[in-house]
Amino acid sequence: MNTTDPQTFLEAVRGLAPQIQARIAQMEADRCLPVELAQIMAELGIFRLMIPRSLGGLEMDLLPALHVFEEISQIDGSTGWCAMIGATGGTTSAFLSEEVAREIYASDPKVITAGAIAPYGQAQPTNGGYRVTGRWPFNSGCQHSQWLMGTSVIVDNGQPRKAPNGYPETRMMIFPAAEVEILDTWSVSGLRGSGSHDIAVQDVFVPDERAVAYGVGTRHQSGPLYTFPIFGLLAVSVASVATGMARGAITNFVELAKTKHLTGSSRLLSQRAVIQTQVAQAEATLRAGRAFMFQTVQDVWDRVVAGHKIGQRDRALLRLSACHATSASAQAIDLMYQAAGTAAIWDTSPLQRHFRDVHVLSQHAVIAPPISEVAGKILLGVETTFPML
Secondary structure (H helix, E strand, O other): OOOOOHHHHHHHHHOOHHHHHOOHHHHHHHOOOOHHHHHHHHHHOHHHOOOOHHHOOOOOOHHHHHHHHHHHHHHOHHHHHHHHHHHHHHHHHHHOOHHHHHHHHHOOOOOOEEEEEEEEEEEEEEOOEEEEEEEEEEEOOHHHOOEEEEEEEEEEOOEEOEOOOOOEOEEEEEEEHHHOEEEOOOOOOOOHHHOOEEEEEEEEEEEHHHEEOOOOOOOOOOOHHHHOOHHHHHHHHHHHHHHHHHHHHHHHHHHHHOOOEOOOOOOEHHHOHHHHHHHHHHHHHHHHHHHHHHHHHHHHHHHHHOOOOOOHHHHHHHHHHHHHHHHHHHHHHHHHHHHHHHHHOOOOOHHHHHHHHHHHHOOOHHHOHHHHHHHHHHHHOOOOOOOOO
């Protein structure tokens, strides 16, 4: 699908719901996205949301892209997560030369990429590039990807090379999938269908042009999607999967409450005051957290479009809003899970799946509690050298 109209694209995404629902049990059992579902999503253009138009992508504005992640995540968190990971991978193109970006992103309109930002590899400089060895966890969707990425510390004479900020210098290394070993490690409580296995390489050569200074290198794309703070973009994208799951959980519970009777009673759950209060609390909690994040995204986006430099305060608010939206989503899902009682414990219940999924998602580093500490420092005027705002 080649439309760049957000509403038309979102309607097409909504049409995926039956395809996703029919495969949820398979995803949970196989611990990965089914091949045919990944192909359907690729054909629709979900993985091209953040690839530049000049490379055949959709280059969708950030807020509409977040709506897409939410829409899919309402149905299933693992599918929404894979959509988000595959789509945000397109931002890597902004840090590549046009020739390499075309090789990776324009040669196949259904390309899927996956990778890890955490620097679990080591890269030894050599003529024309690096010799890379490493093992990276959490590579969602790696089984269906044509290119895989792993961030590595640059090592000189056995010691990490220091960047100007005093932190180790890193590069995101991009590998053809054939050069990477996928290790079956993803046996977890939530987001089971995301297939977030470890990947590993041993002494693989990566040319300079595929060693990316992600987030800090020269940007070769000038659109607002690529000049927006990259780590803020990743954080709100992760959080949008959580807000989508929370919306799905509330919807699932409301449907349940209209048909489920109290044990030994003719009264429906929906007629109980405590249930009414829990639904209201969940709705208010989700809406408040989501509103903070979406308004912050819009504010920063407007400043980027206007050509303003985005300072530490705006970057901190972006990260804080993503943390808060994720926490609010988990609270809303917890309320719905508790309100459902034993109806929520069965494998067939979407509530137990949303419950498991959101508590795995909440452990992700880009929305973890230490981010709130960094944001608080900046809001208080306390100096911080945190490099990933």
